[in-house]
Amino acid sequence: MRGAGVCAILAAAVALPLSPTAHAVTADKTDDKLTAGEILKPNESVKSENGQYKLIQQVQGNLVLYGPGNKALWGTPTSGTTAYATMQREGNLVIYNASNQPLWGTNTAGNPGAYLEVQDDGNLVIYSASNEFLWSRHAYVGSLPSGHTLKTGQWVQSRNGEYRLLMQKEGNLVLYNRADKGLWTTPTGDRPGAYAAMQREGNLVIYSSSNKGVWTTKTAGNSGAYLAVQNQGKVVIYSKDDRPLWSVN
Template sequence: MKIKLTALAAATLAAAAVTSAVPAFAETAQPRVEATAVSSVLKSGQTLKAGQYLRSPNARYKLLMQADGNLVVYKGSSSIWSSHTWVKGSVVTMRKDGALAITKGTKTLWNNHSWGHTNAFLSLQNDGNAVVYQGKTPLWSTYQWISTLPSGMTLYPYQKVVSQNGVYQLRQEPSGDLALYRSGKLAWHTRTSGHKGAYTVMQADGNLVVYLKGKALWSTHTWRKPNWLAVQNDGNVVVYTAGMKALWDRYHGKR
């Protein structure tokens, strides 16, 4: 199977709706901080501090910067997405370079890797999806990645990477399986079901790993940094180096 290189640029896919099946994340008890709604949009250069949040236009969802440093999307009282950044005193900023970043002082704790897009903004939509846009083009969302999973990023249950043509979806199943679907039909999987709550990490050391509570269940054995994962329009799932060399793909394994 010939490997076709995919573009890193964001596609014009519509942001996926967050369904009620998305599990709640366990959150720590919060110090009392008065919550303040900003709007439904965080513009370029704007920041959310502890207790501030975006509210969807229909008022059903909010994106809250918690006092414990975790950025969380809530539907009512149930959390449906979290940045997993529990560092008190953190803030989230829609940076002018296009990246959404959680920082404390000069230290960056988390970012969504959408830099290189000036005038980008974050919008909390009526479907509960928080999406970074440049104009009308989606660059990133809380529910899905578009064509690539950058180094250091994690897929939690129900999250997915979607090919640019929208035909293929690599989804982290709640059963523990990392599965590729073509138009809703299973095309490939890691055979790690039976491990409820497992998640997948594109590690900074270059290895793609499925974990459960810190224990590795499956990996690509590609220790060469920095790497990134691509879900291509031809249905191949490939781990690439920064120089676009394929190290692993779903048809051949480690190369």
């Protein structure tokens, strides 16, 4: 069993493909992995080796990780429709609806043979075929894609591992260097449970636990924009055609 700690980040996130992997097969329920080409249909699941954590594709559309006591620890924002999950052969974990339209993905394409592992410590990690870290339920590598959120304890890490943008429990979104020195923060403290959303219309917004917007980059009108944490420590919002819209040095 591999630990959750990772020293080096070597892979870049790329665009989500628009069609499911051909010749996908049902997941092997006897192990803790979803390997290249395997799918999870509604009500199907894979478990950690110690049996304490279960990743299940729910009938209502969410892919959810449960821990001890059947407590939900993580889930995809894909409820409201029949859906299935597939670990695609090019490296993306993708949720598709019944019409084979993509609803959500990890943006880890470009890594043929990558696989998803449900770990004994409760982490959910995608590794490349050569066992390099690509994605986890706690961290994004390089960028926060359009439509994705950072909840408390989640972060975006630069590809070289030197910087991370962390959503903290008190409500601030903070940029740290490797020495854990704070370099930049949003003015959103004293809001436990707040989260950051890279909205599909282009705004990065901090929401309170009651879903009230409390801070924004004011970059709306740029559908498909995404946030990047660069190797030099710069945080940038780019349009979908890679024009810089907003930045923090």
